[in-house]
Amino acid sequence: MTDLTSNPPQRAQCSRRRTPEYWLYFVPIFFLALPFTSVRWVRDIVNLRTLNVRGPLARAWSEADRITPLIFSA
Numbered sequence: 001m002t003d004l005t006s007n008p009p010q011r012a013q014c015s016r017r018r019t020p021e022y023w024l025y026f027v028p029i030f031f032l033a034l035p036f037t038s039v040r041w042v043r044d045i046v047n048l049r050t051l052n053v054r055g056p057l058a059r060a061w062s063e064a065d066r067i068t069p070l071i072f073s074a
Contacts, residue, residue, distance in 0.1 A: 025071055030064035037063060 037059035044053050 022068060022072070026064050026068045029067050030060055033060040033063040033067075036060075 034056060038056040041053065041056040041059060045051060
């Protein structure tokens with residue numbers, strides 16, 4: 001067996017930098033996604049009958065974080 005307590009493997013570094021241009025695109029996308037994710041959040045609460053779901057801010061953040069790099073890759 002391998003002993004990882006004394007020499008753990010290196011964690012991968014996040015290679016993407018958050019430049020001001022990135023934040024310039026991220027913020028409007030985040031605020032545009034917020035109403036849609038809020039509606040989806042309420043719908044999930046009603047359908048699943050639980051509050052154990054991610055909130056609208058977390059959903060909007062992940063949507064903006066997913067969409068913004070697509071702008072830079074084009």
